[in-house]
Amino acid sequence: MATILSPLTHPVALTAASEAGAGVTPAFSPLYQQIKVLILKSLQTGEWKPGESIPSEMDLAARFRVSQGTVRKAIDELSAENLVMRRQGKGTFVATHAEHHVQYRFLRLMPDKGDTSSEGPAERRIIDCKRQRASADIARPLTLRPGDAVLQLRRVLAFQGAPTILEDVWLPAGPFKGLTAERLATYHGPMYALFETEFGVRMVRAEEKIRAVAADAAAAELLEVPVGEPLLSVERTAFTYNDLPMELRRGLYRTDTHHYKNELS
Amino acid sequence: MATILSPLTHPVALTAASEAGAGVTPAFSPLYQQIKVLILKSLQTGEWKPGESIPSEMDLAARFRVSQGTVRKAIDELSAENLVMRRQGKGTFVATHAEHHVQYRFLRLMPDKGDTSSEGPAERRIIDCKRQRASADIARPLTLRPGDAVLQLRRVLAFQGAPTILEDVWLPAGPFKGLTAERLATYHGPMYALFETEFGVRMVRAEEKIRAVAADAAAAELLEVPVGEPLLSVERTAFTYNDLPMELRRGLYRTDTHHYKNELS
DNA sequence: CAGTGGTCTAGACCACTGG
């Protein structure tokens, strides 16, 4: 049907696992999982960039020498993980943080009344942006060594004039070389969108640890609350492909007018 | 192949939508979605009970007069929503809160060190259990009218001797008629498991709103912290089938030794 | 070994998008 493309990239079905070592793991991997890994690699290497479309299912099926159904199942999983987005009749697109309707994809803070859209865009104020050496505390979640160079950024987000979020962000200095307070201030759009376009770093997944803490003097001033006021502490580690941590973020949220929303199933 | 069962329950493929009214919605529903609804109905009515296996894919395919692949896709979605659980070689089982390895499925509080299992089971202390009339605050999330009868339950959960969670639970009195403090105290296992077995109410999904608050006198005493201590306020609405709210729960969590864990993607 | 869920294929047709 379709002509054969990229003869070197097609997978070999392996029913038998590697038998090296004392491996007790069967390690059977179905074809569609292997295809998924191959597509993932192309996403990682930037063969298809955020926002762009990837080849059609038929094209990929031809390229990998498998049926359309198998490619489909691979893409199903990538779609479920929000790595790609399908649009019927148009194609499959690499997910991005830059689209308007998925902005602040990782932000779970909602206004108590109305929804995010009724609130308008957040006003952002950069407090600080400096290069420094990572303490052990910061280095570990980023899988760096203490003393490695990191960028630290502090900012306040306000909604309708009310300062609501105080965030400290730590980034490994290497991948984010050249990031400045100025660039951040002049950029309109989510921070993760800037990371994509300027540094080629796609945040794919994140983990958050949430606690209740009392506002210290610095936080109290910036968030305009009394010292000791309870605040939501949100510590986020964000990962790019391959579970590689690329950002550590410590946020303090005011929850007198907003709440953190979570869905369980 | 298989003989035809339940001739009355097979769906009619409807490509054309209902055209009544000013309906602008195409309302096209694929076959597998219709099958999913039918399976859902059987789950709801209790044709298959929590923990039991449902008929095999082949049997369901015969019953609904569709191919195995179509049934499979319907079950795929139910499985993704945690309504059923598949086990290769064994069958598909109705999900339950009673299994050991999925206990406390909705509890996101984790110890800072170690994991949930290293901590051992929670010690539970029932403070109070009474029948009363719902205030507007309580009635609305449960879609009751103010003044309707509800059961209120207050309890403390402790981990390794340290009181950590103070919870107030409100339940509609109707479906939970007969629930007593004594029954709760003598039951060993998750509360939601008791709801399943004794009252036939399966919690399927929940929403949580999280805030930071200061401990009041009552909470401070029960959780053994100073008055004013920041606590995590977790307000949960839990739903059974059909998005019917069946429980309102307001928890106060100590987060000095534990944290609320969330995964974003 | 039979029965279950899980994978894979090939082909047909449908719904949606854009030129």
Added chain:
DNA sequence: CAGTGGTCTAGACCACTGC
């Protein structure tokens, strides 16, 4: 209208479980 993703089928075979 051609091209895309979405649905559905029928049949083959594989991996896993328990008897």
